[in-house]
Amino acid sequence: MSKGPSRRSFLRGAAAGTAFVAGAAKAGTPDPLITEVQPWASGLGDGVDATPYGLPIEYEADVIRRNVEWLTADTISSINFTPIHALDGTITPQGCAFERHHSGAIDLRKEDYRLMINGLVDRPLVFTYADLERFPRENHVYFCECAANTGMEWAGAQLNGAQFTHGMIHNMEYTGVPLRTILQEAGLAAAGDLSDKWVFVEGADASSNGRSIPMEKALDDVLVAFKANGEALRKEHGYPVRLVVPGWEGNMWVKWIRRIEVMDGPVESREETSKYTDTLADGTSRKWTWEMDAKSVVTSPSPQAPITHGKGPLVITGLAWSGRGAITRVDVSTDGGKNWQTARLAKPGEKMALTRFYLDIDWGGEEMFLQSRAMDETGYVQPTKAQLREVRGLNSIYHNNCIQTWWVRPSGEAENVEVS
Amino acid sequence: MSKGPSRRSFLRGAAAGTAFVAGAAKAGTPDPLITEVQPWASGLGDGVDATPYGLPIEYEADVIRRNVEWLTADTISSINFTPIHALDGTITPQGCAFERHHSGAIDLRKEDYRLMINGLVDRPLVFTYADLERFPRENHVYFCECAANTGMEWAGAQLNGAQFTHGMIHNMEYTGVPLRTILQEAGLAAAGDLSDKWVFVEGADASSNGRSIPMEKALDDVLVAFKANGEALRKEHGYPVRLVVPGWEGNMWVKWIRRIEVMDGPVESREETSKYTDTLADGTSRKWTWEMDAKSVVTSPSPQAPITHGKGPLVITGLAWSGRGAITRVDVSTDGGKNWQTARLAKPGEKMALTRFYLDIDWGGEEMFLQSRAMDETGYVQPTKAQLREVRGLNSIYHNNCIQTWWVRPSGEAENVEVS
Structure with a gap:
């Protein structure tokens, strides 16, 4: 288990987010979800014979496979x-x-x-x-x-x-x-x-x-x-x-x-x-390009997972993997690759398995060009799109493991972009 | 990754099972599943828009939660x-x-x-x-x-x-x-x-x-x-x-x-x-008996998962866990606890998580009294039912972590029994 940001720095982050502490922000307005007995707290729910094999709850209906x-x-x-x-x-x-x-x-x-x-x-x-x-x-x-x-x-x-x-x-x-x-x-x-x-x-x-x-x-x-x-x-x-x-x-x-x-x-x-x-x-x-090279992507925030809470504490998270062994490190950039911070791996990387990474930041509300860069136990570093094109040209379909960029706007919305 | 049985011993087991090598056993009988083109090999299957969120295939309809x-x-x-x-x-x-x-x-x-x-x-x-x-x-x-x-x-x-x-x-x-x-x-x-x-x-x-x-x-x-x-x-x-x-x-x-x-x-x-x-x-x-003590059970063969293939190579498998840390060892007995063999852990035990164990044996077709016994990193050893009753009496409902016994008959059918 790698260490997260220190408690002190996280609290500073929280304090900076004006609307972060929900209870404090809503102190003057009674919240009926707190002050009134809700139907789910007074009635009975489903029995244990309701779903012999269960599916996700209806509110998660957008978490599905999609084709293009x-x-x-x-x-x-x-x-x-x-x-x-x-x-x-x-x-x-x-x-x-x-x-x-x-x-x-x-x-x-x-x-x-x-x-x-x-x-x-x-x-x-x-x-x-x-x-x-x-x-x-x-x-x-x-x-x-x-x-x-x-x-x-x-x-x-x-x-x-x-x-x-x-x-x-x-x-x-x-x-x-x-x-x-x-x-x-x-x-x-x-x-x-x-x-x-x-x-x-x-x-x-x-x-x-x-x-x-x-x-x-x-x-x-x-x-x-x-x-x-x-x-x-x-x-x-x-x-x-x-x-x-x-x-x-x-x-x-x-x-x-x-x-x-x-x-x-x-x-x-x-x-x-x-x-x-x-x-x-x-x-x-x-031919015979079997191994999947080290790769990573920020999964949130991303175009389908925009920031909706405004500035303040923000969890940046994503996945990293390598077909040549374990992921050893993931860096994250918020400025399109100029500066990098080492992300926290949720667990030490395992061979040929997904690794989850997190970077907990205090977002000031400025635009970001979010990138992640994976490294594996062979010492390989995930390349930029430009580096990959230099070697491979533009005719390829397969084995694109380049660094991905999401442009996150001050509104929190994100878009797939290329940075030069 | 712990080591399985040696290749040599496994092959001996395989050779001992008369009907084990399906190809050899059926050499004289043409198998239409091999010799004839089957519908699934000549037609088209489901497209990628068939199940945005998928469920198990209909043939697995018995793998469900059940209540009593x-x-x-x-x-x-x-x-x-x-x-x-x-x-x-x-x-x-x-x-x-x-x-x-x-x-x-x-x-x-x-x-x-x-x-x-x-x-x-x-x-x-x-x-x-x-x-x-x-x-x-x-x-x-x-x-x-x-x-x-x-x-x-x-x-x-x-x-x-x-x-x-x-x-x-x-x-x-x-x-x-x-x-x-x-x-x-x-x-x-x-x-x-x-x-x-x-x-x-x-x-x-x-x-x-x-x-x-x-x-x-x-x-x-x-x-x-x-x-x-x-x-x-x-x-x-x-x-x-x-x-x-x-x-x-x-x-x-x-x-x-x-x-x-x-x-x-x-x-x-x-x-x-x-x-x-x-x-x-x-x-x-x-009161305050919060931790779940080390425990294990053979999941197959078991009453709902009988042996259907007759004697010869048999995979005995099960689960072990401890609320006090990682599982370090699981032993399996086929004679109701008189003799024990150390099972193979699929992965090193992880704290407060299920550990899968396997024992690969050459079953001679004789009846078995199958048991498993878990040990955790604190040195604790899963007790027998008699040992647990001696300490706890018969009034308890909760925290029964005793060794379980399945009586496996020569037919391969299994039953929940107690051994003294």
């Missing part, structure tokens, strides 16, 4: 966005965790589930769901980020809200079996030298969304997962079984995984050639 | 149970996390929310919801256990399922403001020597459910929380604001918290005298 109509030709091969501007902490509830489908979210019962392991293995195997439950399990919290997250920002500040610029991400506690265990069950002696071998993984949906993964990663931390945040995967996240590929782009986290083939090279499938490669300024494309 | 009709006179002042037998990992999804209400789950909008701080403070204050959002926040994962969890077991092995014997518990990542911060904002100089002061906390529902908390705890780790697992608290868990009292009995985690009064002694309210005290064998009652 112009982004894709239809909603089947499309994406929606996690409402990160309205969340706090690090866990993403399944109900509002983003979805990306290539041929829609399929309906696959556990009884109909099969996982084939074939190719260069000693004995090809087919597992049922019940078989998978018999292997030793692990639990890990990991973020899953679509390679296209923030992709619309290559062309400028296009979408007005953290949900849309950075919401192709979620963070869950997965339970599953290491892929290593499954591969060893099939036997890898037939594959010979493993250092140049790959696995090809594909899903049971019509797109099959096949991807090649180097054997080194497959034997490291990849999970064949069947639970997220304690319960079964949701339909839209690959029920009953998906691949979890920690730190690597979401497209490789194959949902409804049906087949894993051990091969002597990559397949160079559509999903890793014409898609999910990075076209550079000279027209050539980088 | 005979337990309470009505469902308003009642309790339901988390389906822990069907969950894995440690996070409890809000949707199926147990509820306990004294006058029902009330409907309280953020705009109508007020929190009063009064009593021995320098300046009594009333906070709106928006005010609370301006204080520095913290994130912590904590379990919340009702003091009555496992309470029906004092009289014998009464309820057939881990959901019912141990399901008055959930574990979430909370975001909130330390109560300490709120109290310091009101100023504690007026209270003088804090070592003998208390706070009295009450909720906005009709029951008000008032409880006294010693100042030492109030200034330590208590949170005024408004988010759980990243999103707003659910209505049934105290929306918009509840108290989080780490490690202490759930009744003190006041929902819809409306008032916190600094006092020079405890109130000795109904909820801490005629309720939530432990009547001993001689008829006297223990």
